[in-house]
Amino acid sequence: MEAPSRSALFNALPLRLLTLRNRIAMAPMVQQTGLPDGTATEAAAVFYGARAQAGTGLIIVEATAVEPDARCWPGGLGAYLPQHREGLARIASAIRAGGACACLQLVHGGPQASPAVIGGPGWGPSAIPPNSNFPPPRELPRDALSDLQGRFVAAAEMAAEAGFQAVELHGAHGYLLDSFLSPNRNRRADDYGGSIENRLRMLEETVRRTRERLGERLLVGCRVSFFNHAHEGFGHDAFRTILAALERAGCDLLHISCDGWSRTWFDTGRTQGQLAKETVRIPVIVAGSLGDSREAERAVAEGHCDVAAIGRAMKSAPDWAARAHRRLVANRRTGDADPP
Structure with missing residues (x-):
């Protein structure tokens, strides 16, 4: 049988404000190239621009702090001081010049x-x-939560001013927004603790406020992870509740960070990506062991995700997307063997 000439990984994806040229995303990864005050350097623009020039559809720039107390590591980027805007603009410009969608991930490290x-x-x-x-972290008082949500909104506004086309709120990996989801780490007695509906309120409200303020200028995405909550008794119902709430809040893109994209969950025999796509109608990005382009293609083609996020493999190989195109599209047309 003749091999297909087109790969699901290279189909365009229409979104609310723009169209991705393919289903390949660069996953956000710590680079530590920022100045001590959080200003992005030219090296960051060159790094991300190279991946865009190679044909990546969506570049999600590393976790960027929304205030001084949000910083997680030396050399991290910030989006809260006036001088941060210029460095971020260089990154966004380099990404867009390469034909990719420029997305800035926003984080508060919290605990x-x-x-x-x-x-x-x-x-x-x-x-x-x-x-x-x-x-032990300092417990956030109830009257500080709205201000913290506003820091994400202000950082998203800076991202828009810098030329980014999307932001991703980091609600994964134990950082502040994710820590509210945890029944072990969130023991609050107010309306931000207790039930799953209360524990997701901080994340849900932050997404909603960002979308309401900047929805005409930016796509608003959210990254979540469930593997780090597996020991806390998170089940399929909690998974569905969180994802559905994010969609209602106005999330345009849902990004699930997995400990292996093909692992099945909650005794359903289905992957997190499949379960997410059964729960929401918005596009789903999945990250986790997708460095082999054939695996990424399979994940998209079989309905585990709409976009495959590539992490370490793309960090080490700026031309990952170009290599994937040769392997999955060009070589199938000519019948050539896979490139090394």
């Missing part, structure tokens, strides 16, 4: 903020440390 960088413990929903590597 996982670096004490060495911020000068003390971080902030959390409760004074419970994430692990033995961090001191």
Whole structure:
């Protein structure tokens, strides 16, 4: 049988404000190329621009702090000081010049903020440390939560002014927004703790406020992860509740960080990507062991995701997307063997 001449990985994807040229995303990864004050350097623009020039459809720039106490590591980027705008604009310009969609991931480290960088413990929903590597965080008072949500909105506004076409709110991996979801780390007695509906309120409201303020200028995405909550009793119902709430709040793109895209969950025999696509109508991005382009193609073609996010493989190979095109499209047309 004749091999197909087109790969599902290279189909365009229409979104609310723009169209991705293909289904390949660069996953956000820490680079630590920023100046001490969080300003992005020219090296960051060159790094991301090279991946865009190679044909990547969506570039999600590394976790960028929304305020000084949000910083997680030395050399991280920021989006809260006036001088941050110029460096971010260089990155966005380099990405867009390469034909990719420029997306900035926004983060508050919360209980996982670096004490060495911020000068003390971080902030959390409760004074419970994430692990033995961090001191107990300071518990956020109820009247500070709206202001923190506003920091994400302000950072998203800076992203729009800098030329980014999308933002992604980091609600994964134990950082502030994710820590509110945790029944072990969120022991609040107010309306931001207790039930799953209350625990997701901080993330849901942050997405809604960002979309309401900037929805005409930016796509608003959200990254979540469930593998780090598996030991906390998260089941299929909680998974569905969280994703459905994010869609109602105005999320345009849902990004699921997995510990292996093909792993099945909740005794359903289906992957997180499949379960997400059964729950929401918005496009789903999946990250996790997709460095082989044939695996990425399979994930999209079989309905596990709409976009495959490539992490370490693209960090080490700027031309990952171009290589994937040769392997999955050009070589199939000519009948050539896979490139090395």
